[in-house]
Structures are given as C-alpha cells and as structure tokens.
Amino acid sequence: MFISCALAAATLAGVPQAIAADAHKHDANTPALKLNAGSKWQTDAPLREGMTKIRASVEPKLHAIHGGRFTTAQYETMGKAVDEQLAYIVGNCKLAPEADAVLHNVIAELSDGAEVVGGKKVVDDRSKGVVHIVNALNSYGQYFDHPGWKPVKAGH
Template sequence: MKANSARKLAIACALALTGIAGVTTGAVAGNVQAPLVQAEAKLQTDTALEQGMLNIRAIVEQSLPQIRADQFGDERYNALGKAIETQVAYIVKNCKLEPAADGVLHDVLGEVSSGIDRVTAKTAENQRTHGVSYIIAALDSYGRRFDHAGWTPIKVVP
C-alpha cells in the first residue's frame, strides 16, 4: 500500500471513530496531508503549546454532545471556530520550539486551521461537522507526534 493511501486510510478510520453524525470521511481523508515525521521519536513541547492544545481539546470535547445531538446552530459553530482560533493565536505567539518540532507544529496547526475554516464557513451543516472532524484529527496527530505528558485523545461516545 502506498504511503499516501495508508495515510488517507488512517485518517478516515480516525474520523469514523469520532462518532460525529453526518461525517463522510472520504472527502476529509482526501484533503488532509499528514506531516512526515519519524514515528519513534516524539517531539518536545513547551508550556504554551501544551496549554493551548489542552484548551482546544476542552473546547471541542465540551461541544461534542450538542453537535452529535444536532443542536449546534450557525452562531455556536462560529463561536466554536473563534474560540479555537484564539487558542491557535496564543500558541503561535507564545510557543518556542526547536526548528524540527516547530515545523511539525505548523503542520498540525494547519490541520486545525482547515477545520476552523469549515466550522465557520457558511456552508451546509455537515460541512461544519466535517470541520470538527478535522480538528479532532489534528488533536490526535498532535498527541502522536508530541511528547505531551498525560495527553489523551478525545473519547469516542457511541
């Protein structure tokens, strides 16, 4: 299996596990480019990065019950995107990493930004849900690539 196909399959599986209603993983997996990193070595974080990522994780996790229950309207999606965007800005302003880790972080934050664009877009509701899936996938990518003690992925609720 080609690396690109394997990457798309892995992202599709991760998105399918999120349990968010209305997600079509094929469209998402076809657009996300995972950064190339050696799997065996996790990258160092700093306090600002860890705090910002924990805040993004909490914001998304707190919103999931209403999203899954289809009780999240345009205003709430826009507020969700703005809250996550604020955390990304905090990370960019305050995070100081080694060059290799910084490059990977930019890729992860690019994935988050793709999700924000979809969450805040004036498109069909399922596109906004796809945006949440992008952000969850980026959080999972962060956890796999960075040495953040105690990091846990967002729990899947059936």
C-alpha cells in the same frame, strides 16, 4: 537552537488565514507528521496550554454535535475559540526547528477545521470542521509529548 512558531510563518504575515493554512499544507519543506527518531517531539508550556484550551472548547460539545443539536452560533463560537488559541500558540511557542516544522501540519489542520466550523469556509455541514479539529488534536497527541494527553473520542 529554538525558534518561535511564528518565525516559520513570518512570510505569511498579512495573508488571510485560509491561504496561510493552505500554504502550510502544500509547503514542500514541511515534513509530514513523523516522530523524532521514534520519540514524540518536545513541547513547551504555551503549546500545551493552547492545545489544552482547544481541546476544552471542542471535546465537551462532541455529544451535542453528533446528535445534531449544535447551533450555527455555537459553531461560530467554537471556531473563534480555536482561532484565538492558534494565534496564541503561533505567537508564543518556541520549539526546535524540526518539531516546529512538524507542528505546522497540526496547526494547518486545526486552522482548516476552525474555518469550516466558524463559517469562513463554506461547506454543507459544519460538523466536518469538527472532524478536522479532532483529527488534529489526536495527531498532536500521537506526535508531541504532552503529559496526560489522551486521544479525543469523536463519539464522546
């Protein structure tokens, strides 16, 4: 049986994204990141597409971020791009329930990073949000089967 990624979040409809992401992090029913009996979890085309686009909105910019040459407007654009792809993933991917539950950890980390990068969550340094996004992208690659996916190099 397969369910939509949105189904697990249905009870969070209408809740601000920060609260929804926080609820995913602290939901006792959400399993920690883990493999599927030693194998990576299966993905579907919408999930792979969304994650590829998130990566493309972040990875090429890491050098500028690391060098301190990234503007507030650029951070906001990045946050919006990540948010848009998260909405696409949540609305379109259909995974087995166990895989979906594990994916919610990755989504929560991406959402938290997007909030920091986009300025919705105030911190002293927006690049801290990029760290969350990169960590989530790398966790995704470690736990989900996405052909050709390679770890994001933070110092890229």
